Amino acid sequence: MKKALVLGAGGFIGGHLVKKLKQEDFWVRGVDLNENLYSESQTDDFLLGDLRKQEFVTSVFDQEYHEIYQLAADMGGAGYIFTKNHDAEIMHNSSLINLHVLETIRKQSSCKKIFYSSSACIYPQYNQNDPNNPNCIESSAYPAAPDSEYGWEKLFSERLYLAYAEQYGLQVRIARFHNIFGPEGTWKGGREKAPAAICRKVAEANENGTVKIWGDGKQTRSFLYIDECLQGIRRLMDSNFIGPVNVGSSTMISINNLAKLIIDISQKKLSIRNIDGPQGVRGRTSDNTLLYEKLNWRPSGTLKDGLQKTYQWIEQQVMTQSCLQES
Secondary structure (H helix, E strand, C coil), X not given: CCEEEEECCCCHHHHHHHXXXXXXXXXXXXXXXXXXXXXXXXXXXXXXXXXXXXXXXXXXXXXXXXXXXXXXXXXXXXXXXXXXXXXXXXXXXXXXXXHHHHHHHHHHCCCCEXXXXXXXXXXXXXXXXXXXXXXXXXXXXXXXXXXXXXHHHHHHHHHHHHHHHHHHCXXXXXXXXXXXXXXXXXXXXCCCCHHHHHHHHHHHCCCCCEEEEECCCCCEECCEEHHHHHHHHHHHHCCCCCCCEXXXXXXXXXXXXXXXXXXXXXXXXXXXXXXXXXXXXXXXXCCCHHHHHHHCCCCCCCHHHHHHHHHHHHHHHHHHHHHHHHC
């Protein structure tokens, strides 16, 4: 039986990835600082610990794995990474994790196949000023000018993984994620991303109420449902392509129109009010030319289908929380 190690298994994408690997008959060890808040882990073995500490990372590699997935990071949505209140922790924590993981693999593991989850936040701000025509092709990453310290850390870590691949023969695979969303992800507390945040606001709103949207709402993004993200991860790992490669949807939508779509799904009568708040670059979408060329695959699901599933799940969370507060 093949063994997989998922670092960050308590998180949104990591938790779903564990389920995917179990469906493919992997034995899976999950590792994270916390367990997933919204579903019971399906791992065969789950280790709670701090990957910023070398001694803990060393203990994780007490056996051999066929595949390693590194998704552990200090991260969040616009309200977390664009406020400048967490930049030092983001860079320090995520860099430490990747440095410890790679050095431990080099020293004590025969497994050389490792997936690293990067981000579309690495792309230069100067290529994303036009909300209708952003440039996020993989080769546009340099000259580097990410719009956040989170993006700078991700870009540094990409180069770190590629350096270890070149010098020590690791079979690295790197994906740049574009706004992955779905059920069982963070939906409150400040680290949630736009789809989850807006789903929560709509679910909490009373009929004929108002939903607040940061910025003018004309900034554009593309959003990829979790199931298709997992397909991209597995196809990349099964390929001979190192990357980095975009894994995301190429369908752009403005944040105001995203809110309107979620309101339509809710079947509520709500209005939108744009307010001051962090909003990141003006436009961003996944250029999937290289993805299709190297993996013969591109996402095909619709945004509405994914949002319907996500909204239903978040609406249930809101209702459950409300009942608990009233009891």
